[in-house]
Amino acid sequence: MLSTEDVEGLRAVLESGKRPRVMFAPSAGQMAGQLGQVVRLDDPSDGPEFVAVRFGKDELGFSPADLLVPPKKMPAPRAPEPEPVAAEPVLEGPPLLPPAPKPTITTMETGVVEKVVAPRKPAKVKAPAELTVTLTCQEGVWSVQAARGVKVVAKPTPVRAPDALAMVALLDAPAVREAVEDLVSAARAAAEEEADRLRRQLAEVEARLAELPQS
Template sequence: MSDTEIEQIATEIAGGRPPMVWFTAAAVGVAEGRSGKVVALGDPADGDFLQVRPTGSKDVLSFSPTEVTLTKPPRPAPPAQKSAAAPKTTTRKDPPVTQPSTVTSVATPSTPPSVVTANAAADGADSAAKAAAAKPAGPGTAGTTAPKPAKAPAARKRTAPEVTVTLTGTPDGEWAVDVVNGKKRTIRGLPVTSAAVAQAAKVLHPEVAEVVAGILEAARGVQQAKVAQLQAELEEARKLLEELSE
């Protein structure tokens, strides 16, 4: 499916007209030639970003552009019915009878025995062939194979997307959380408090809690140093203000 067709699908979806598509041989879990409607488009970077609801199904599945097409496939021609061919029989032609000119009466010749025998054999072979064609093939009949049942299409497996949670901290004690769901970043740089980080670390594992406690202690020391520096600057500013007031 080309980029132009993708843009056409997006336009029809925006207009409230979900376009009809047909599944190709590359589609997984859906029979080739089956139809469906594209109800939404995702991020092309995901690969399977076409959200399609197959005809007759309530489920919405994800497919790539190679698994569907806007071109309706032609209907397969019905299988031709094979008729049982009757065995060919050959009948020997009798040579023409030459009558002498002096014969005063003409006698009708009877059918030669050889012709009657050939016709009877042909009729017997024809009857045997028809009986064999009408008789259902048994389990032990040689030369016949029972039709194999068609395999049902494999169900498309649904796998839960991988979720990645990243906790980022600074030496000043500022914390943020990023969440990636599958290939999409759903949360970016969400601020969290140091108290929430410490509580979560205790719930996760003692080793995690120990590492986070060390980081928080270092951040606490940085903030205490800043407070001391600010207090010193404040005290110096007060002294200057008092000198200016005299």
């Protein structure tokens, strides 16, 4: 993984106008051992994946734990060894007669020669990264966020409880809708209980205030 000194070194190289290379660690999955170019360092407070790396035509976000400093000298690919050629056997005996020449047959044809061109295979189109939208409720507060692949495209945004109910109402998932309704009902009950407690406190304060003589 990249240390704090490594990240600062990458930042210095980017400020000089160059794009440093990094190697993907085993935690990066299928890209492990391959190289990419750092194009940007985002604010670490936005999330752990603040190192923007270009791999091929894609630009993905990674955390320092998924990256390594590449070695100065990469091992060159080993050329395959040539297969041994078997020696031709030497036959002993009288010399063989040269083969008889093959007769040459000349054929004259008249007509049009058509050139057949095989159809090209369509270029493979790379599928876009998956979009994940997450609706979260913590302590009665609803929020929604979105991510495309490993890159966060929308940070957690507050959502009103009626809007959360409207979102799940569009889904054909009764279990999810029931769970959201239970959370909203529990939040409503807690709010009503808090309101009753505040009303009682206000009534007690007003009663004590009424008992005090006016100046």
